[in-house]
Amino acid sequence: MxxxxxxxxxxxxxxxxxxxxxxxxxxxxxxxxxxxxxxxxxxxxxxxxxxxxxxxxxxxxxxxxxxxxxxxxxxxxxxxxxxxxxxxxxxxxxxxxxxxxxxxxxxxxxxxxxxxxxxxxxxxxxxxxxxxxxxxxxxxxxxxxxxxxxxxxxxxxxxxxxxxxxxxxxxxxxxxxxxxxxxxxxxxxxxxxxxxxxxxxxxxxxxxxxxxxxxxxxxxxxxxxxxxxxxxxxxxxxxxxxxxxxxxxxxxxxxxxxxxxxxxxxxxxxxxxxxxxxxVSAPSVIKNTTWIKPGPVSWNYWSSNHGTKDYKIVCDFADLAARMNWPYTLLDWEWDAMGNGGQLEDAARYIRSKGIKPLIWYNSGGKHTNVRATPRDRMLTHESRTEEFARLKKMGFAGVKIDFFESEKQEMIKYYLDILEDAAKAEMMVYFHGCLVPRGWARTYPNLMTYEAVMGAEWYNNIPDFTMMAPAHNATLPFTRNVVGSMDYTPVTFTNSQYPHITSYGHELALSVVFESGFQHMADRPEGYDDLPDAARTFLKQVPNAWDDTRLVDGYPGLDVVMARRKGSSWYIGGINAERKEKKKNIQLDFLPEGIKFRLVLITDGQHDKSFATRYMVVDKSDTVEVKLLRCGGFAGYLTPM
Missing domain, CATH: 2.70.98.10 (Beta-galactosidase; Chain A, domain 5)
Structure with a gap:
């Protein structure tokens, strides 16, 4: 860089x-x-x-x-x-x-x-x-x-x-x-x-x-x-x-x-x-960044809180990533207690055999957190980190998720940055969870792929209140938290966890574009993606999560948002409705370049909240496309130049 x-x-x-x-x-x-x-x-x-x-x-x-x-x-x-x-x-x-x-x-x-x-x-x-x-x-x-x-x-x-x-x-x-x-x-x-x-x-x-x-x-x-x-x-x-x-x-x-x-x-x-x-943040300290690869991640915790304890579930999510063309799968907490047919080394071999790279969770450890989940101490010192990173590299792991920081005191800021420094030397990507909001570190250490620091889909597991608050919350985050850096909300869930959705399938699909994260953890269970119609599943197989440009097309905090993002010469759009009433949006395509026709595949809400409708059309910069959104609904689409 x-x-x-x-x-x-x-x-x-x-x-x-x-x-x-x-x-x-x-x-x-x-x-x-x-x-x-x-x-x-x-x-x-x-x-x-x-x-x-x-x-x-x-x-x-x-x-x-x-x-x-x-x-x-x-x-x-x-x-x-x-x-x-x-x-x-x-x-x-x-x-x-x-x-x-x-x-x-x-x-x-x-x-x-x-x-x-x-x-x-x-x-x-x-x-x-x-x-x-x-x-x-x-x-x-x-x-x-x-x-x-x-x-x-x-x-x-x-x-x-x-x-x-x-x-x-x-x-x-x-x-x-x-x-x-x-x-x-x-x-x-x-x-x-x-x-x-x-x-x-x-x-x-x-x-x-x-x-x-x-x-x-x-x-x-x-x-x-x-x-x-x-x-x-x-x-x-x-x-x-x-x-x-x-x-x-x-x-x-x-x-x-x-x-x-x-x-x-x-x-x-x-x-x-x-x-x-x-x-305004310090320039990158990493000279060679070719090993840093953003991408979607399959993740078993949302659908099965103890999924990583089960070798067969881990393999199922590796297979999902392979089918969906996602480069990563995450082994979350309890990987050190894995059973039912294999342990960590077996899981790493299986994941790699599918052409997928594994990521792995750690407790930040130390006296600053009372969470006892293990392993607790392997990220705590320079010596333990470098030893663990070397072990992970041998097994083919590409990155780490580190959890439970619980403080923004000077001592903890130093701990965050020491982790990033040691990870960069080991060519390991990093995801902070239970952490501070981005402060510009992804520029200095581009191996920092994302942060949690958001009330995300994990809360469908935690409290019944999130079901009703999620639509307005989702339509507020693009104007607040996600402005300042990558945000791992763990989106795009069609089935239910402990508590149900009131967002439509179109709304959930749109979150893959509306939310930006260097690692985008796709949180649903395998059948949640396998049972999608072809157009929606194809969309999730190809949607990027590192962008060349970003435009807000329309929206207001807590009500709705329409986002357009460009990768290469193609554009992706996503829109969500937070209100409990249907609405129509006229999407102006004036973000497109002059003089080029695009093929638009538009995937919208269908007749009810668990169905899709797909339209195909040729458009250019002068066009406006009308989209109907169900209550708490949404849409997604992609435009490729002709």
Missing amino acids: KSTIVLILFFALSVSSLFARQITVHSPNKKIVVSLACRQKGDNGEWYMKVSFNNNGKTTEVIPAIDLGLLRSDQDFSKELKFVKAGKPLLINEQYTAVHGKRSICSNSANETVIVFENRQKNKMNVIIRAYNDGVAFRYEFPGKQGTFIIKDELTAYTIPAETMRWMEKWNTANERPYSAMSNENILSQDWCYPALFNTHDKSCWFLLHEADVNSSYCGSKLTNAAHPSSYKIAFPDARDGNGLGASQPTVTLPWKSPWRVIIMGDLPDVVASTLVDD
Whole structure:
């Protein structure tokens, strides 16, 4: 993976009088403006930013204030900050290639300004601000040459007007709760997960709050409005997370830079298509990525929670992967207790004999989790990891699923990254489960194929409530969680697990396109796929899960979504309806290239929720296709150039 960074001087910095200094940074397309100002109307005091968005000539103040500052164990870098200077403005212009994700060719292009402040003790703190066409990113920097300190608090806080609509997930260490839609008097005050989605009162701008490029020099953070409902402050992990193991407040060694605070911004298609979280993150440390292969995975846990204990079930799912042209099958927990005809080595041989590569589950182990499922300790240290990876390579395993992290403290962030580093050296792909939301690591370590960090289809096993909440939840995730990185929801289930679906077969088929994941775990039992009609089964045999382009065609959080994704010269579309009423959608095909005819195979809801109807047609960029969706229904299709 190659990337080049070109830093070009440009002149987009405006500074008003010294008495009321205001620094502004514009996005390259001039639609986004970040302004930095002092509350005390001078050059010394408390500083904040505000963000505005210009939509077709109408300017909206999207975030009226973002408070800035850090409290270090030795000094305060918040209340009496003196403006020293604004560095020379730069144009960041970087192109890079992604191995998997929503787009293969990505661009990191922004206008950047570094603001230098000085506190009462004459020590420096910089604020680095970037304005992108699809958002804003900023971070703190201590440029000092030496010293180790504790960050006691980060004072970054986003002021969001009450009338702004928001979709947010209550904080939990596994990031596995539904999103709540709120505004005005319905706003709850508590701790919140990333990412958080907002829509301004005038509907002109959507924005998503997140963080990126978190590394072992800091902890993961969350948002809290517990002190004031309209102010979402950065908060460090709870001391009780991970069984109380590790410090909540991060320790930093100078020179130091914080993670990026990221605001993805624009209209709703801009937000959904954005790769900003990856764009601002560190480039790949893996030079040769040819061994990293995204693809669908057959998975036995959803239909049989103890399936991997049974050698014959493991073989059945290897056979399923072979029939469906999926490159992987996953051996989930209890593989070390496998019986009924074979053990791990036998299963690995059988899977490989079918031309399929096995993946395998591990408990993250350690004192941070009380889950006793074994093996517990084989990923815990560098020595045990390298030994286990070598053993797995000999048996033909291609990757590992590692579960139960339960903390985003600095110590745990280091553990995640150490796993990725050792796995990369062993050429092993990684899937994190029971984990944090993506922070841009898939760019730095493209062997990180996906994360769970979502309330997914596994919850059909856990609670009866998921049956009724799933349709709206499914139609919210493409605008929230899945924007910021791969999401293993374990989708496309037609039969029932412990609790039933109310989503249609068309809805479930569509999830293979609507949701993006470097490893897409197809969760149903073999007969769930074998009993499909030819068109639907053929679709699942060929649908990619690493994309060259992604477009939101239509949709609104919690109601419906229509997504188009391109692989090579072919396009795949998927749409779902979350409402308990039928609806018709007119799908505009203006995402297609000019002057080319495409053959469209469209698989829609049939007469009832467990049936399909298939249409074949020739279309081009100018066409609109009408699709009928049942209540909680859906459709999928693919377009190949003629």
